[in-house]
Amino acid sequence: MTKELWGQASDELRKTVGKTNHSTWIAPLEIVALNDGIAALEAPTKFMCDWVSRNYGEPILRALRNAGAPVERVTISLGAGRAPVAEPAATPARKAHRPAEDQDLPGAPLDARFTFDSFVVGKPNELAHAAARRVAEGGPVTFNPLFLYGGVGLGKTHLMHAIAHELSAQHSELRVLYLSAEQFMYRFVQALRDRQIMDFKELFRSVDVLMVDDVQFIAGKDSTQEEFFHTFNALVDQGKQIVISADRAPGEIKDLEERIRSRLQCGLVVDLHPTDYELRLGILQTKAEAYRASYPGLVLANGVLEFLAHRITTNVRVLEGALTRLFAFASLVGREITLDLAQECLADILRASDRRVTIEEIQRKVAEHYNVRLSDMIGPKRLRTIARPRQVAMYLSKHLTTRSLPEIGRRFGGRDHTTIMHGIRKIDELMATDSQLAEDIGLLRRLMES
Numbered sequence: 001m002t003k004e005l006w007g008q009a010s011d012e013l014r015k016t017v018g019k020t021n022h023s024t025w026i027a028p029l030e031i032v033a034l035n036d037g038i039a040a041l042e043a044p045t046k047f048m049c050d051w052v053s054r055n056y057g058e059p060i061l062r063a064l065r066n067a068g069a070p071v072e073r074v075t076i077s078l079g080a081g082r083a084p085v086a087e088p089a090a091t092p093a094r095k096a097h098r099p100a101e102d103q104d105l106p107g108a109p110l111d112a113r114f115t116f117d118s119f120v121v122g123k124p125n126e127l128a129h130a131a132a133r134r135v136a137e138g139g140p141v142t143f144n145p146l147f148l149y150g151g152v153g154l155g156k157t158h159l160m161h162a163i164a165h166e167l168s169a170q171h172s173e174l175r176v177l178y179l180s181a182e183q184f185m186y187r188f189v190q191a192l193r194d195r196q197i198m199d200f201k202e203l204f205r206s207v208d209v210l211m212v213d214d215v216q217f218i219a220g221k222d223s224t225q226e227e228f229f230h231t232f233n234a235l236v237d238q239g240k241q242i243v244i245s246a247d248r249a250p251g252e253i254k255d256l257e258e259r260i261r262s263r264l265q266c267g268l269v270v271d272l273h274p275t276d277y278e279l280r281l282g283i284l285q286t287k288a289e290a291y292r293a294s295y296p297g298l299v300l301a302n303g304v305l306e307f308l309a310h311r312i313t314t315n316v317r318v319l320e321g322a323l324t325r326l327f328a329f330a331s332l333v334g335r336e337i338t339l340d341l342a343q344e345c346l347a348d349i350l351r352a353s354d355r356r357v358t359i360e361e362i363q364r365k366v367a368e369h370y371n372v373r374l375s376d377m378i379g380p381k382r383l384r385t386i387a388r389p390r391q392v393a394m395y396l397s398k399h400l401t402t403r404s405l406p407e408i409g410r411r412f413g414g415r416d417h418t419t420i421m422h423g424i425r426k427i428d429e430l431m432a433t434d435s436q437l438a439e440d441i442g443l444l445r446r447l448m449e450s
């Protein structure tokens, strides 16, 4: 009789909560008693008990009453060791449930080379490195999330892997999950398809440290964003650490929901700046040291690493690739690594890095960024909304090209070089106090240099 009433209530719930929600949340429930106005239901997992009580308690009560059950209250508790409820019409057979804490985490493999030891620290990445170290200590959470951002190949993934390595070495009891945002989406879609969404939720909420790489990937992907948001909140509420990386600041990721954006900004947001000469040289020296062990007998002439650090400014990945090729080539042909050899062997990389940014390109990108007309960049308008982007473009032209001030003036509608100088100074001054402007310029620089 009790089961029959529950059957009717469940049928009604399918109509009220929808088929998918029903098969995920209602179908796995089992009614175990209906006494003294209390309907006792059991769910297969703890997470499900909480979720269903919070989200479906009321509808379940109503549906039971409509089915004629004299119910005042519904309780949902963990069904100890029983087989999951099967409702064949709506739910494909579910895998036997194991508590999330006992399951392997669906993380991406970690690169064994990406450790703190192999990470070279310089001015452009020192804050990111310090913050990553702090998280890797595994102590109480001080900032949540840690949001690392920066252009291509500047070490975001390296730092995240380093955190994961360190945590598993020092705190093997912690459940650390590292994966890319793309993998997060893939797992989520798969869970939806296989009707395992509850397991998915439970698993992601069972970790101590969650690291999601390249989060910009989920922008514009609505249900993944939604799920990410809930996972994020649940973990933050439980005081678990979250580390996120992206190729730009939270405020600059288009099509990211506002609530996620503001959540991401809540913790510590750190920028990995483009490398400077010293950092590039440091990285090259470290790598060359390691290569010397693999290629004993190879001679590296003075000045080669300095030359590469000076000429290859794009990103660390390219820099590393150049060095790898150089060592392999030199060992194959049995020659000393000299400047000439480097120029010969790396001609294509050096040419690509030589790409000069033009003033026209700067004007176009800045106009696009601030949503003003390109013609206004060089036109006479003095409106602040146009004059400021124009000054930004002047500033970038000075810093990213080798053009002289009079030449820049000519490209900006024949303006005098003193006007250009004034514009550049103005931006310099403003950047010291206006962090939004400083960020805009950082972003535009990266856009232009990549």
Ligand SMILES: Nc1ncnc2c1ncn2[C@@H]1O[C@H](COP(=O)(O)OP(=O)(O)OP(=O)(O)O)[C@@H](O)[C@H]1O
Pocket: 114, 118, 119, 120, 121, 125, 150, 151, 152, 153, 154, 155, 156, 157, 158, 159, 247, 283, 316, 317, 320
């Ligand atoms: N400071 C550094 N010291 C040593 N190696 C570095 C440093 N920064 C980057 N690298 C190396 O450069 C390569 C690219 O770094 P990584 O994959 O972490 O970049 P990323 O910022 O995640 O970029 P992307 O978004 O393109 O994946 C890696 O091989 C990494 O080890």
